[in-house]
Amino acid sequence: MGMTQPGEVDATTTGTVRRIPDPPARDARRRTRTGFSGPVVLEQVGDVDWDLREDLRYTSLAGREYLVPARSGTDGASVPRVFSWLIPRSGRYLPAAVMHDYAYRRRVPNGDFEYREADQVLLEGMRRLGVPFVQRWTIFSAVRWSCLARGYRGWRGWWRDAAQILLTTLFVLPVVTVPAxxxxxxxxxxxxxxxxxxxxxxxxxxxxxxxxxxxxxxxxPST
Structure with a gap:
C-alpha cells in the first residue's frame, strides 16, 4: 500500500469511495483552531456527482465554524469541459469546493448568509489548503461572475470585490481563450x-x- 501525499486521491480505497487527506496547515500554531477538520470522504453517485460520507468541518480565521453534514451532495469544482484542463473537477481545492457547494445549495437559500460570504469562505479555505494564488483567484472570480446571474442577492456586495475580479479576469482570459x-x-x-x-x-x-x-x-458540457 503506497503513501498518499496531502491533497491527492487515495488510490487504495475500494469502489467509488475516495478519501482526500487534509493538507497540513501552514501555521502549526493555528492547526488546532482553524482550517479543515480532516479528510474528505466521497462516494460517487453519478457521472459528476458525489455524496459526502463523513461530516466536514471548517473553522475560519475569524473563528466561525462551518459544517457540511454527511450525505450532502457535491459535483466538485463546477467547471465547463473547455476549461477543465486548467481547473480539474478535483484538486487540492476540493474540500473548499465541497463546502462551497453546500453553502450555495442549502445555507444561502435558507438565509444563513449571502453569496459573497460563501465565496469569501471558499477563497480563504483554498488559501488554507495551499492552492496557488492565480488558481484560487481564478476560481474565486469565476464564482463571483456567476453570481451576477443569481438575481438581487447575487448582485449584493459584488462591487466590493469588483477591482480584484476585473484584474484577475483581464489577466486570465487572454491566456485561457485560445486553448479553450x-x-x-x-x-x-x-x-x-x-x-x-x-x-x-x-x-x-x-x-x-x-x-x-x-x-x-x-x-x-460538464463531463
Missing part, C-alpha cells in the same frame, strides 16, 4: 464521430445477432 477554443473544437469533433458511428455499430450488432450493447453518445 481548441479544446472545444476537439470535443465537438469527437462528439461528431461518436454520433456518426453509433447507428453504424448498432446496425452491425443487430445484423450479426450479437448481444453486445452499443452505448449511445452523450452530450454534456
Amino acid at each position: 477554443l481548441g479544446v472545444g473544437v476537439s470535443l465537438l469533433t469527437v462528439l461528431f464521430f461518436e454520433i456518426a458511428s453509433w447507428p453504424i455499430l448498432k446496425i452491425a450488432t443487430q445484423m450479426s445477432g450479437s448481444e453486445k450493447f452499443v452505448n449511445p453518445p452523450t452530450v454534456s
